[in-house]
Amino acid sequence: MKPTITTQPLVNGDRLNQNIARLATIGALPNGGVKRIAYSHEDLQARNLVQQWMREIEMEVRIDAAGNIIGKYPGKHAAAPALATGSHIDTVPCGGHYDGAYGVLAGLEAVQVLKEHQLQLNRSVEVIVFTDEEGSMIGSKAISGRVINDPGYYRRPDGTDIYSCLKAIGGNWDSLATARRSSQDIAAFVELHVEQGPILESMNKQIGVVEGIVGQRRFNITVKGSANHAGTTPMSMRHDALVAAARVILAVNKIGNTPGQQVATVGKMQVLPNAANVVPGWVEMSLDIRDLSSLHIDSLLEQLRTYLEEIAVATNTQIRLNPCLHNEPALAEPQIQSAIARCCKKLNLSYTYLPSRASHDAQEMAQVTDMGMIFVPSEMGVSHDASEYTSPEQCVRGANVLLQTLIELDSELSK
Numbered sequence: 001m002k003p004t005i006t007t008q009p010l011v012n013g014d015r016l017n018q019n020i021a022r023l024a025t026i027g028a029l030p031n032g033g034v035k036r037i038a039y040s041h042e043d044l045q046a047r048n049l050v051q052q053w054m055r056e057i058e059m060e061v062r063i064d065a066a067g068n069i070i071g072k073y074p075g076k077h078a079a080a081p082a083l084a085t086g087s088h089i090d091t092v093p094c095g096g097h098y099d100g101a102y103g104v105l106a107g108l109e110a111v112q113v114l115k116e117h118q119l120q121l122n123r124s125v126e127v128i129v130f131t132d133e134e135g136s137m138i139g140s141k142a143i144s145g146r147v148i149n150d151p152g153y154y155r156r157p158d159g160t161d162i163y164s165c166l167k168a169i170g171g172n173w174d175s176l177a178t179a180r181r182s183s184q185d186i187a188a189f190v191e192l193h194v195e196q197g198p199i200l201e202s203m204n205k206q207i208g209v210v211e212g213i214v215g216q217r218r219f220n221i222t223v224k225g226s227a228n229h230a231g232t233t234p235m236s237m238r239h240d241a242l243v244a245a246a247r248v249i250l251a252v253n254k255i256g257n258t259p260g261q262q263v264a265t266v267g268k269m270q271v272l273p274n275a276a277n278v279v280p281g282w283v284e285m286s287l288d289i290r291d292l293s294s295l296h297i298d299s300l301l302e303q304l305r306t307y308l309e310e311i312a313v314a315t316n317t318q319i320r321l322n323p324c325l326h327n328e329p330a331l332a333e334p335q336i337q338s339a340i341a342r343c344c345k346k347l348n349l350s351y352t353y354l355p356s357r358a359s360h361d362a363q364e365m366a367q368v369t370d371m372g373m374i375f376v377p378s379e380m381g382v383s384h385d386a387s388e389y390t391s392p393e394q395c396v397r398g399a400n401v402l403l404q405t406l407i408e409l410d411s412e413l414s415k
């Protein structure tokens, strides 16, 4: 008698990669990139195609008030909180084929494979296409209940208002509150995404198990010196704001380079009066600092404040640190992280744990329910560019991990 071979369902790699390529034709740019800005004609076309694909695999499709497309593959226990996955299909003005689209299409592929294997899970599986990830993240923010209650805030850069944008995609600003979800109807959310960074490639790992999405804080740093004649003011009598600012940049770089996974950047600077023959009197610059631990960011900022005081004394200037953005880290649920790691082992894939330093809809979903994220490598770490590339093999590996993770979580949650 032959031994029974238990095969785990695997995704259809050709179909997945064909769908990625097909979706990338909508909004295709001559340089190979994709332009599919949220609410644009191309976005609408892509949204229609994805809905058509959802219906072809007999998912129940609805659009919530925030315009999120929600496809559902019903489980055995219709009333039990669902397992959800998904991502976005809007792009930056010149994006690639994979950012967002990959996660949505891998979710659909996972559902199609479940159906083909006549595998109905205990829980329903939802694939969510979030509205405007690259801009306002209004889709996932409506689900988490964190939309700012001011339509003016969501006015588009081209001047169009949010009422008409949402209406065009089947949503409705006035009933946005109805889009809100809770852990009562979503038991877990897992987003599959390209890494958009160089870590996996540099470590030669096939899968990234995301530990969480880093917290981000932004500050305006102002340096007040005094402007004066660049010829007649002796070096010893200057209050040179730009010299102080240069030291501030080095101090920021120094805290960025202390042990840890943090990143710290001065990316923007304005000098006044910005003239060749005047000692600079005023500098305004940005500080962006990110880490998975809020406490660690606090201690780095404490260190930076000490440096700034020293620099101010040494340069006869006044330096101020004014907060302008504070996003808390969104941690991935340890139970989901270990489910993803187990699936990697089962599939014989190499993996590592890493933080996500880019924003994702998953960070909003972490407000709603247990969240996890799976990364696949991005060639040269490039994203938000036409040259963004993840190999077909890698796309298939990530999709298989997603499929297995959904199955794993379904059985784990049913225990």
Ligand SMILES: [Zn+2]
Pocket (backbone or CB within 6 Å): 088, 099, 100, 133, 193, 360
């Ligand atoms: Zn994305």
